[in-house]
Amino acid sequence: MNSPDTPPANARGWIANPRDFFGALVLLLLALFVLWATLDLPGQEGFQLGAGSIPRLFALLLGANALLVMASAAFTPGPSVRYSLPAALAVAAYCSTGLAVYRLAGPPLTAVYLIATAFLFLKKFDELGIRAPVFIGVAIFAFGVFVKPLGLAIAVFALVMVSAAASREFRFVESLIWGVALGVFSALFFILLLNLPIAALPPVLLSK
Amino acid sequence: MKRLFACGIALAFAAFALAPVTGQAQLLQQPVRIVFPFAAGGGGDALARLLAEELHKGLNRNVVVENKTGGAGQNGVLEVVNSKPDGDTLLLTPIAPVVVYQNVYKNLKYDPFKDLKPVSLIADFEFAIAVGPNVPAKTLPELVAWLKANPKQATFGSPGAGALPHFFGVLFGKAVGVDMVHVGYRGSAAALTDLIGGQIPIVVTTTTDLLATHKDGKIRILATSDSKRSPLVPEVPTFKELGYNIEGTAWYAVFAPAKTPDDVVNKYSKILSAAVQRPEMKERLLTMGLYAKGSTPTELGKLQKVHADRWAPAVKASGFNPAK
Amino acid sequence: MTDIFANLWFGLSVAITPTNIALCLIGALAGTLVGVLPGIGPLATIAMLLPITFGLSPVGALIMLAGVFYGAMYGGSTTAILVNIPGEAASVVTTLDGFQMALQGRAGPALAIAAIGSFFAGCVATVLIAVLAAPLTKVALLFGPAEYFSLMVLGLVLAIALANGPISKAVLMILTGIVLSMVSDDVQTGQGRMTFDQFELSDGFGFIIVAMGVFGVAEILGNLMKNSERELVTQRVTGLMPTKKDLKDAFPAILRGTLLGSFLGILPGGGAILSSFASYTLEKKISKTPERFGKGAIEGVAGPESANNAASQTSFIPLLTLGIPANAVMALMIGAMTLHGISPGPQVAVKQPELFWGLIASMWVGNAMLLVINLPLVGLWVRLLRVPYRLLYPMILVFCCIGVYSLNTSSFEIMLALAFGLFGYWLNKHDFEVAPLLLGFILGPLMEENLRKAVAIGRGEYLEILSRPLTAVLLVTAVIVLVLALLPSVRKQRETIFVE
Structure with missing residues (x-):
């Protein structure tokens, strides 16, 4: 994970424009991944193009272009990008424990675990500068996991509460009210009016 | 504040216009789902929504259409196969996923004959x-x-x-x-x-x-392609008439998870068959190019087997093999 | 000629009965309100609202659905301008300058000019449909797979102009978009490509998923990471309506956008998708101050919005003259027609003139309704921006998530949207622009599909395929545009190296 503030452009190492250089490097890796993933697809057969022809062509183009951008970024000065090691370690620890819980206890409890630890270590995440991605990520994850077993209203409430905490202006009571309001509104609007095939409340509570 | 008020009125107005004529208990009641394995908006999707309306009338329960796309229909079928067989989940599917896919996809994750229970044939084309x-x-x-x-x-x-x-x-x-x-x-x-x-x-x-x-x-x-001339273009001969021994029809039918109780399946089958046989429904379906059918569960099961045997050689001959 | 106007008049007399006006108004209102929600585009809106037309007369139902369609289209632009989330392909371009205008406190003029431009384009295109439907159809039929392939190549080259930064990075983004779009089951052989046997990937990443991720979630992350309080958009509101100067700036753009969109809209193989950003590229190229684009140029909203609306209007032409739907929304309209017992096609004009001309006239009425509904609503939408950001962004997230989930009731797709959100944030951080990525993502599959169709039909004789007159013209144009785009940047690069 990276921190929001980029140091001034003079604090640069052997690469003149790290921002473009590392950006293009990741896209180069993407291109290589695509080449690898489409390896087993047939190319041209007779006169017909195969399923793999065009993806490989564009992966090659992407890779070549990424190399060009990297080459020019190595010599043309530009802004820097700071990646923070402690933040990366924290995220790694957070995700891997989450994964362990997922294996042991299944998705809903993982969401509960992730929400609980996020709030528990709120200060720490804030100091590391990764409060927003952690809370937004967990909020969306929780929505995805909760919406089926618990219904739309509760999933929306959880999404609002957790995502609101991503901001430094987080106010608990206000978010509580806002979460309830949006939960009720979503249930009424999307289910009653638009008839979306989503349960409003936990399906176990519903009558037949 | 005035603006917000106006907005409220607008919303209420829209609510009136939009509100489907369903019971107030809609939020507290488990709906019957009709899973349709393709995206919203196509011809079959409109059929699903028509049937939902009919089932709603027949059962007096809320009925929703759930589009579950992916894998050319496999995902939707699988969703139904894995659902609780309590009669609250139905599948409306065109012929292919339940008749030919076992010959097309080597690693098909369901058995169209064992994992599904036929309910009713809806319409032919x-x-x-x-x-x-x-x-x-x-x-x-x-x-x-x-x-x-x-x-x-x-x-x-x-x-x-x-x-x-x-x-x-x-x-x-x-x-x-x-x-x-x-x-x-x-x-x-x-x-x-x-x-x-x-x-x-x-x-x-x-x-x-x-x-x-x-x-x-x-x-x-x-x-x-049918064995008799199409009522839509009666002047055009069939392949059979012309001496080519090929025949092919397709259909839409409703299935349920395999363990759904027989009495529930029979109830649904009766409602659906009666609905598609009503004259105004027949006419509606005909403009969509569908010949209304309706059938008992047993009839649909037989049809499924007959058609599976008919299409198998064509699939083989096409060389279509996604697993390649 | 007089015949046509007599027919239009007849159509208007059908469309302007109190019931039909009311239906059109309700449809447009409902379409706007649902279409404004990020993640719910015109297609989903119409599909959801289809059942409420079951009880209406065929003309009434079609008029209402036309209203829903225009309402939802316009609602999508509203979201693009206000919160920088495009609900469908056409509004990707609107985010570029529309949202910048909103940031400068000019959301009102941006929304108003979009409504006015759409209305103007709609009026022109309606007359065009009535007068020129038959000859335009002939033009559309000249386009086969080979021509569409080269049109898409040209489109991808034009997409470079969307970026503000260096061209090499824009090209990189377009290519990334294309590569991402290749994740799906192959259309010709059914083979999974990078899908890893996940059904959710077999139809590719949905546009809504990618757009909600790289625009919706990434934008929120970016704002929250800025540490500082987000500059409140409306603190500097400078009037709700466009000024005289705005109108003067926007008018030529509206005119050009309308022409371009009207023409591209008749090409059912994806022409309408190109219309909005072809118009943007055109405006940027001929502008005397291209540097204003991407920083809140009103032409950058007016042109594409008009082009888009004109195109969505003229995309009715193949439907009316051939009975062929040009896109998914049109297919849905056909579905609606058949549900009401009308078999669409050329014979509709002869057999049910009240329906044919009523529908054409209702397009005009629908556009007028849009203006009537939306100009007063501008104030309301702008007010929405005054909601503190700490309350606004959870709400946006809620609507994005529900929008994604409503597509396929799949939790996995919500996780995908999250992944695209993180990816989009990372791209922004490294100064990559996401609009070209999204366009590559949309156009890439169209290009591949048409190329492969062309090769199969032409039995692999590339020279013959590529030398078809229209194909050759389009491809040569693409090459020229590409060279023209690359030349200045090469020169610039040389200069900077020289300076070093």
Whole structure:
């Protein structure tokens, strides 16, 4: 994970424009991944193009272009990008424990675990500068996991509460009210009016 | 504040306009789901929504349509197969996922005969072969002669690779002894545009999709695929009449998870069969190009087996093999 | 000629009965309100609202659905301008300058000019449909797979102009978009490509998923990471309505956008998708001050919005003259027609003239309703921006998530949207622009599909395929545009190296 503030452009190492250089490097890796993933697809057969022809062509183009951008970024000065090691370690620890819980206890409890630890270590995440991605990520994850077993209203409430905490202006009571309001509104609007095939409340509570 | 108030009124107004005529207990009641394994907006989707309306009337319960796309229909079927067999989940599917996929996909994750319980056949439809303005042939035998004289033109379009019209085109090629190159489109409309524009000589798709442009004289339907002539184009002969022993019909049918209780299945079957047999419903379906059927669960089960045997050789002959 | 106007008049007399006006108004209102929600585009809106037309007369139902369609289209632009989330392909371009205008406190003029431009384009296109439907259809039929392939190549080259930064990075983004779009089952052979046997990937990443991720979630992350309080958009509101100067700036753009969109809209193989950003590229190229684009140029909203609306209007032409739907929304309209017992096609004009001309006239009425509904609503939408950001962004997230989930009731797809959100944030951080990525993502599959169709039909004889007159013209144009785009940047690069 990276921190929001980029140091001034003079604090640069052997690469003149790290921002473009590392950006293009990741896209180069993407291109290589695509080449690898489409390896087993047939190319041209007779006169017909195969399923793999065009993806490989564009992966090659992407890779070549990424190399060009990297080459020019190595010599043309530009802004820097700071990646923070402690933040990366924290995220790694957070995700891997989450994964362990997922294996042991299944998705809903993982969401509960992730929400609980996020709030528990709120200060720490804030100091590391990764409060927003952690809370937004967990909020969306929780929505995805909760919406089926618990219904739309509760999933929306959880999404609002957790995502609101991503901001430094987080106010608990206000978010509580806002979460309830949006939960009720979503249930009424999307289910009653638009008839979306989503349960409003936990399906176990519903009558037949 | 005034603006907010106005907004509230607008919302309430919209609410009135939108509110479907369903019970107030809708939020507290488990709805019956009709899973449709393709995206919202297509022809089958409209059928699903029509049936939902009918079931709602027949059961006096809320009925929702759930589009579950992916894997050319496999995902939706799988969703139903894995649902609780309590009668609250139904599958509306076209023929392919429950009749030919066991021959197409090597690692199909369901058995269409064991994991699903037939409920009711809804409606039939058939295919037709049509030629565009650049093809001189006026009849099917003329077309065959033309194809043999111009083997480089032996290309046909279908509404999708792996869809039944694709296999039917292959069947036709085998029957007349011409090696036909297949071009898959995304839906009939795109194939039809190319056909009218003379970009592709032949298209095989449902009779309905070809009907309007055929009547307009822009393309010519040369043969239809059922055992009897199509009521939509009674002047066009069938393949069988012309001496080619190929036949193909497709249908939409409703299935339920395998362990759904028989009395529930029978109840649904009766409601649906009665609904599609009502005259105004029949007419509605006919404009959608569907011949209303309705059936008992047993009849549908038999039909499923018969058709599975019929399509198996065509699938093999097409060489269509996504696992390759 | 007089015949046509007599027919239009007849159509208007059908469309302007009190019931039909009311239906159109309700449809447009409902369409706007649902279409404004990020993640719910016109297609989903119409599909959801279809059942409420079951009880209406065929003309009434079609008029209402036309209203829903225009309402939802316009609602999508509203979201693009206000919160930088495009609900469908056409509004990707609107985000570029529309949202910048909103940031400068000019959301009102941006929304108003979008409504006015759409209305103007709608009026022109309606007359065009009535007068020129038949000859335009002939033009559309000249386009086969080979022509569409080259049109898409040209489109991808034009997409470079969307970026503000260096061209090499824009190209990189377009290519990334294309590569991402290749994740799906192959259309010709059914083989899974990079899908890893996940059904959710077999139809590719949905546009809504990618757009909600790289625009919706990434934008929120970016704002929250800025540490500082987000500059409140409306603190500097400078009037709700466009000024005289705005109108003067926007008018030529509206005119050009309308022409361009009207023409591209008749090409059912994806022409309408190109219309909005072809118009943007055109405006940027001929502008005397191209540097204003991407920083809140009103032409950058007016042109594309008009082009888009004109195109969505003229995309009715193949439907009316051939009975062929040009896109998914049109296919849905056909579905609606058949549900009401009408088989669409050329014979509709002869057999049911009240329906044919009523529908054409209702397009005009629908556009007028849009203006009537939306000009007063501008104030309301702008007020929405005054909601504190700490309350606004959870709400946006809620609507994005529900929008994604409603597509396929799949939790996995919500996780995908999250992944695209993180990816989009990372791209922004490294100064990659996401609009070209999204366009590559949309156009890439169209290009591949048409190329492969062309090769199959032409039996692999590339020279013959590529030398078809229209194809050759389009491809040569693409090459020229590409060279023209690359030349200045090469020169600039040389200069900077020289300076070093």
